[in-house]
Structure formats: structure tokens, C-alpha cells
Amino acid sequence: MALCIAVIGKENEPLYFQSVSGQDELRLHHIVYTCLDVIEEKIAAMLASINALPTKQGIPPERRDPYLGLLYPTEDYKCFGYVTNSRMKFVLLIDGIRSKLADEDVRRMFRRIHAAYADMLANPFYTPGESISSKKFQNEILSLMTSSSGG
Amino acid sequence: MSEEALFEYLHMEIVKTILQNGEILGETKDDCINKLEWIGFRVGQSVIERMTKDTPKFKDELETMKYICKEFWSSIFLKQIDNLRTNHQGVYVLQDHRFRFFTNISSGKQYSDSAPMYIGLTCGILRGALSNLGHNCDVTAEVVQMPSCKFQIEMKK
Numbered sequence: 001m002a003l004c005i006a007v008i009g010k011e012n013e014p015l016y017f018q019s020v021s022g023q024d025e026l027r028l029h030h031i032v033y034t035c036l037d038v039i040e041e042k043i044a045a046m047l048a049s050i051n052a053l054p055t056k057q058g059i060p061p062e063r064r065d066p067y068l069g070l071l072y073p074t075e076d077y078k079c080f081g082y083v084t085n086s087r088m089k090f091v092l093l094i095d096g097i098r099s100k101l102a103d104e105d106v107r108r109m110f111r112r113i114h115a116a117y118a119d120m121l122a123n124p125f126y127t128p129g130e131s132i133s134s135k136k137f138q139n140e141i142l143s144l145m146t147s148s149s150g151g
Numbered sequence: 152m153s154e155e156a157l158f159e160y161l162h163m164e165i166v167k168t169i170l171q172n173g174e175i176l177g178e179t180k181d182d183c184i185n186k187l188e189w190i191g192f193r194v195g196q197s198v199i200e201r202m203t204k205d206t207p208k209f210k211d212e213l214e215t216m217k218y219i220c221k222e223f224w225s226s227i228f229l230k231q232i233d234n235l236r237t238n239h240q241g242v243y244v245l246q247d248h249r250f251r252f253f254t255n256i257s258s259g260k261q262y263s264d265s266a267p268m269y270i271g272l273t274c275g276i277l278r279g280a281l282s283n284l285g286h287n288c289d290v291t292a293e294v295v296q297m298p299s300c301k302f303q304i305e306m307k308k
Contacts, residue, residue, distance in 0.1 A: 085208055
């Protein structure tokens with residue numbers, strides 16, 4: 001089940017952090033921020049492999065996916081990452097032992113987070129780059145986390 | 152089909168309101184164009200986030216510009232950019248031969264002084280869209296002969 005969802009901005013500043021109650025928040029923060037290094041590596045690797053292709057060739061879809069997949073497994077958690085075209089990073093931490101979440105489910109969750117983020121950007125009272133305090137976004141994330149705990 | 156007209160009328164009224172308020176507050180024309188540009192900036196940021204939700208990542212700057220000229224421009228202005236030129240060093244010139252907001256203004260010399268007011272918002276939309284994609288830039292526009300106009304984009308390092 002999803003333990004924590006974090007939204008990180010372009011300059012790697014934290015914009016939103018939501019974790020399930022009863023968890024050691026400081027530790028979760030720590031793990032999310034170490035994931036950022038892995039995300040940067042993956043993005044750099046993706047760009048390098050795209051630029052290495054001859055320009056006429058079409059780029060295979062998996063190399064340009066915003067979904068980065070499993071970043072690295074620790075003994076308790078699995079971390080998944082997703083980078084949008086606007087360089088926003090979403091990190092999802094899942095309970096490594098008890099979860100049975102498939103790749104497809106994680107992709108679907110990220111798409112929902114992205115849709116909620118795009119909706120929030122349309123709010124005139126939100127300036128991009130400031131920390132997220134929208135109730136609607138928060139409710140969407142909370143419902144995502146509780147619905148994923150069913151599986 | 153009335154949705155297209157809605158955007159054009161709204162744009163005209165926004166420009167008119169900013170101009171009128173500017174006269175009351177004693178602002179110059181440049182201040183008004185600046186305000187319009189900032190309005191467009193915020194709009195561009197939100198629009199591009201929604202539009203690129205499903206598109207794959209762009210390989211480089213040139214691909215981003217091509218996307219702007221084709222999909223982005225067609226969704227807002229119902230046509231693609233007619234001409235894209237670049238010096239491959241961060242300067243791009245986009246030319247639109249029939250700019251949507253100029254088609255309702257007569258193409259003679261009579262209104263060419265007021266034309267910059269009607270491009271301000273679009274410059275902002277371009278700048279906002281590119282900034283949200285990670286490219287900080289300056290956008291200026293030039294109107295030589297209505298209804299065509301040129302947008303010059305200079306990427307900042």
C-alpha cells in the first residue's frame with residue numbers, strides 16, 4: 001500500500017508531502033530526497049540514450065516515458081518515480097513487504113497525480129513553484145493512498 | 152463553433168480593459184503591454200502543463216519549438232506557425248502569416264500602431280509555455296504587415 005506521496009519542483013524544492021499516519025515522517029522525507037539522486041541519474045541516462053540515436057530514427061516510446069519505474073528498493077520500501085515534461089517530479093513510496101501493487105497500478109496512480117496537478121495549476125490562486133496547499137489536491141492524494149491500500 | 156469566437160472577443164475585451172484602466176491610472180502603453188504579457192505568462196504555464204500531460208519527453212530545444220509551432224499553436228490559434236527559423240544558437244523566429252487576432256482588424260496602415268497591444272498576451276503565452284518546459288527566454292514580437300507577425304524567441308543561458 002502507498003505509504004507516502006511527494007511532489008518535488010523543478011529546482012528540487014519540495015512542494016508537497018503526504019504520508020500515511022503512524023509512519024516515521026523524518027525517515028520518509030530522507031528516503032524521498034535520496035530518490036532525487038536516482039531520478040537525476042535516470043533522466044541523464046535517458047537523455048544520453050536519446051541523443052545517441054541518429055536523428056532520423058524514431059525514438060522508441062519506452063525511452064521517452066515520464067514514468068521512471070522502480071527507483072531502488074530498500075529493505076522496507078519500494079520507491080517509484082515519475083517526471084513530467086515540465087520537470088515536476090512525483091515520488092511514490094510503497095510498503096515493500098506487504099504490497100502487491102503491479103506496475104500498471106503504479107502508472108495509473110501517477111497519471112491521477114499528474115491530472116490533479118494539472119487541475120491545480122489551472123487555479124488562478126496558485127502560483128507555480130510555491131508549496132501546495134490546495135484542499136482539492138490534498139483530497140485527491142488522500143483518496144489515492146486509501147484506495148491503493150485495498151490491494 | 153462559437154467557442155472560437157469566444158476567445159477572440161474575450162481577448163479584445165481584455166486588451167480594451169487594460170488600456171482603459173491604464174489611462175485612468177496614468178500608465179504608459181508599455182506598462183499595459185507588460186501587464187498583458189504577464190497575464191499571458193500565467194496562462195501559458197497552465198495550458199502547457201495540461202497539453203503535455205500525455206506527450207512523450209522532448210529530445211531537445213528544437214523539438215520543443217517544433218511542438219510549440221505545431222500542436223500548441225494549432226490548439227490555441229487553430230493553425231500552425233507558417234515559418235520557423237533558427238540560428239541554432241538559441242534564437243528562433245516564428246512567423247504567422249494570418250495571426251488570429253489580426254484577422255478582424257483591417258490590414259492597412261491605419262491600425263498598425265495599435266497592433267502591439269494585441270500581441271502582448273500571445274508573447275506572454277509563449278514565454279509562459281517555454282518557461283514551464285524548462286527554457287527561460289525572452290519573447291518579442293514584430294508586426295511589419297498585418298495580418299502577419301513575427302515572434303522572436305531568445306533562449307537565456
